[in-house]
Amino acid sequence: MPYPFTPAGVTLKTADLYLLDDGDLLTEAKDLANDLYAWTALNFTLSTKQHTYFSLLPPTVLFAWGAILAAAIIHRSVIVMQDVPTNYGPPRRTKQVAIEFCGTSNYFPPIAGPGPIGGSFTTSIKYDLVD
Template identity: 35%
Template sequence: MLHIFDEDGLEDLMVDLYALTDAALLLEAKVVSSDFSGWVNNNFILTADQQAYLGTASGSVLFLWGNLFAAAMVSRGTIWMPTPISNPAPRRTKELRHNINGSLKYDDSSKVITGNINISMDWALL
């Protein structure tokens, strides 16, 4: 099911993802970390402006976004993003700010990681 690429759509998708088994969620996290743009396109309905913005991101930025999402997903942490802001012509620089927090603990005897990583994103026009 495709979701609108906004705050509510992301929240709905996370509910769907966190209903998965740990193994299935890990597979989804591997997809998002290896192909963030493809994962977004396969899970969200994007406006033309959102598609254009995603299409202009560099490979290193897409890699970073994908791995941030994957880390939060595997730990079943919170991923919060407000609806992306409109940036009509004449365009200004759009900045996406990330705030990351959390705490993870690895238990060597059980081979289990507990805790979570939380990501909060915000948009700003400069």
């Protein structure tokens, strides 16, 4: 079920993701890192403006943002999204998106078998309108 692409929708989606077992969560994180736009369009209801914005992003931006968000998800970290501005586009040039990512990732090998990844991140998605 797609969620609204809003702060509340992101909170609900991450809560659902964090109920998954580690293997299923890893699959979601890989899908997100591989194609941020497709994963977002599948999991959230996007407006026409949001579809257009995603479709015009360079592949390097899509990959970088997807990788950052995938790392946050695999660590089951907090993701905070600011309200999406509704008044971007003409006559305003665009909106600037910033993803702030702060925290640590660690791994302590156990005596036997694989161990879990550790650490914690806070990830914030912020917007500024640019004229």
